[in-house]
Amino acid sequence: MTPFLTIVAWWVVVGLPVVMGWRIITLVRTTGKPPLFYVGSWLIIVGVLMWVPFCLLKRLLGLDVPVWPFLTLHLLGVIPGAYLKRQARTQHAGHA
Numbered sequence: 475m476t477p478f479l480t481i482v483a484w485w486v487v488v489g490l491p492v493v494m495g496w497r498i499i500t501l502v503r504t505t506g507k508p509p510l511f512y513v514g515s516w517l518i519i520v521g522v523l524m525w526v527p528f529c530l531l532k533r534l535l536g537l538d539v540p541v542w543p544f545l546t547l548h549l550l551g552v553i554p555g556a557y558l559k560r561q562a563r564t565q566h567a568g569h570a
Contacts, residue, residue, distance in 0.1 A: 521551020
């Protein structure tokens, strides 16, 4: 593995969750919304962004890339994210 890919892999595995966690904590403190709302938002964003590498590989590089790995990751982010956001809204409305 090249040094660049190693740095990217460490950022995705360690750096990104730490930054996202601190951002969620800050948002919860400033807005008062439940943490599940922001976790759900991040999951939806990450799920939608799963299509970026697919488009880069398929459209720009012209490679024959299967759709199912990207669709699986997309759905693993979007469906739980939507569920968490809905649960957070329901809980937040019940406490208000």
